[in-house]
Amino acid sequence: MVFRRKYSKPDISEEELNELRRIRSSTREEKRRVIRASIILDYLDDYSDDRIAARNGINKNTVKNCLSKLREFGIEAALNDLPRPGKPRMITDDDKSWVLNLACTKPSEHGYPDELWSYTLMTDHTRKSRSSLKNISRSTVFEILNEAEIRPHKIRYYVEKRDPDFEEKMTTVLHVYKEVDMINNGVIIPELKDTVTISFDEKPGMQAISMT
Known part of the structure; x- marks a missing residue:
């Protein structure tokens, strides 16, 4: 009896497929990334979990774990290990802001021929350009962008950065968000912990009658 998969396949671009094929055939990539790329490609070719396990010399649970991460978090998470319990790597809010700002630019602005960023x-550019992030991994870059729901390889021109002061303004806004979060958690200015903070977009269609 043939059992059909319960899950629909994720939307994967041609660029992502080419990257998976490159990893699978690479002799320089980590073995676990090569195997995971092969699992994903076999899955996209409609092989069963049992068949994928047999083709790659692994057990069925490895296949299931990889595909579960693929469906829930995307390709980068499926290829790499998710964060493990323990002391987290220290990446400052300024470093995260820098990565997010970079994602809102075009590679061509930094001397690359590419129109869109790949992870x-x-x-590579982050490691070379930001000394505090010289050892950052692809999975960490993915986590920062994924948390902000940014997909640099799928950005359309209507979200490109046009304001030359964008980085300074973005950093200011993010610092305000962080300060509010710390106040709400009683980390700073305890007397303001129960203060209600309201955030709204420009021209919301309502009038602020007075300041409180």
Whole structure:
């Protein structure tokens, strides 16, 4: 009896497929990334979990774990290890802001021929351009962008950065968000812990009658 998969396949671009094929055939990539790329490609070719396990010399649970991460978090998470319990790597809010700002630019603005960022290119550029992030991994770059719901390889021109003061303004706004979060958690200015903070977009269609 043939059992059909319960899950629909994720939307994967041609660029992502080419990257998976490159990893699978690479002799320089980590073995676990090569195997995971092969699992994903076999899955996209409609092989069963049992068949994928047999083709790659692994057990079925490895296949299931990889595909579960693929469906829930995307390709980068499926290829790499998720964060493990323990002391987290220290990446400051300023460093995160820098990565997010970079994702809102075009590679061509930094001397690259590419029109859109790939995770590999963004990671390499970050390591070379930001001393505090010289050892950052692709998975960490993915986590920062994923948390902000940014997909640099799928950005359209309507979200490109046009304001030359964008980085300074973005950093200011993010610092305000962080300060509010710390106040709400009683980390700073305890007397303001129960203060209600309201955030709204420009021209919301309502009038502020007075300051409180």
